[in-house]
Amino acid sequence: MTDTKDLAATIAEFERRLPGWWWSVGSCSVSRDASCGPDRNGPDADLLKHRDFDEGFHHDGNGETADSLRIVMEHALRRKADVMAATEAFHDH
Secondary structure, three states, rough: OOOOHHHHHHHHHHHHHHHEEEEEEEOOOEEEEEEEEEOOOOOHHHHHHOOHHHOOOOEEEEEOHHHHHHHHHHHHHHHHHHHHHHHHHHOEE
């Protein structure tokens, strides 16, 4: 059974840390899945020129649904930080 309090808390954290991003979760008999990406009308829309952001971030896991959402959120945040650092380094030269 889905821990709805944990899932609600994870959604709130996701929306706070990645505002303007879409997310989705799913559950079936074999996995707990999550996906996310920047919304085309959101503050990070410029990231969509990078293929991995355009394709979104996905995880099919067998833990809790909230865990899958946390995994894609962390992956997206790390990748966003990498792109921003590379962009800043480019502009510093």
